[in-house]
Amino acid sequence: MWKCRDADRQRVETIEGLSPNGALHPIQQAFIKEEGMQCGYCVPGMIMTTVAFLRRNSTPTRDQIVEALNGNICRCCGYGNLLKAVERAARSIKEAQ
Numbered sequence: 001m002w003k004c005r006d007a008d009r010q011r012v013e014t015i016e017g018l019s020p021n022g023a024l025h026p027i028q029q030a031f032i033k034e035e036g037m038q039c040g041y042c043v044p045g046m047i048m049t050t051v052a053f054l055r056r057n058s059t060p061t062r063d064q065i066v067e068a069l070n071g072n073i074c075r076c077c078g079y080g081n082l083l084k085a086v087e088r089a090a091r092s093i094k095e096a097q
């Protein structure tokens with residue numbers, strides 16, 4: 001069980017922090033381009049999961065992406081597009097480096 005004290009003195013990153021100057025983060029842009037849309041609760045979760053995942057693995061396979069997003073349990077719609085969005089984001093970030 002998660003407790004507030006688990007975050008004590010830890011850095012907490014939110015979706016709002018991805019674009020402090022109003023410019024969308026490459027991952028947000030990829031989600032828009034691939035229409036990786038879900039509800040207002042799920043999209044931020046998927047994007048923040050993707051941020052953390054691509055920091056650990058910048059060249060993921062499709063199976064690794066599926067595994068990484070597995071903790072976000074909603075499957076209401078568009079899961080295939082979410083996978084494409086993560087692949088696009090990985091390519092975009094790599095090209096920008």
Ligand code: FES
Nearest residue numbers: 038039042074076
């Ligand atoms: S898209 Fe968010 S609950 Fe299904």
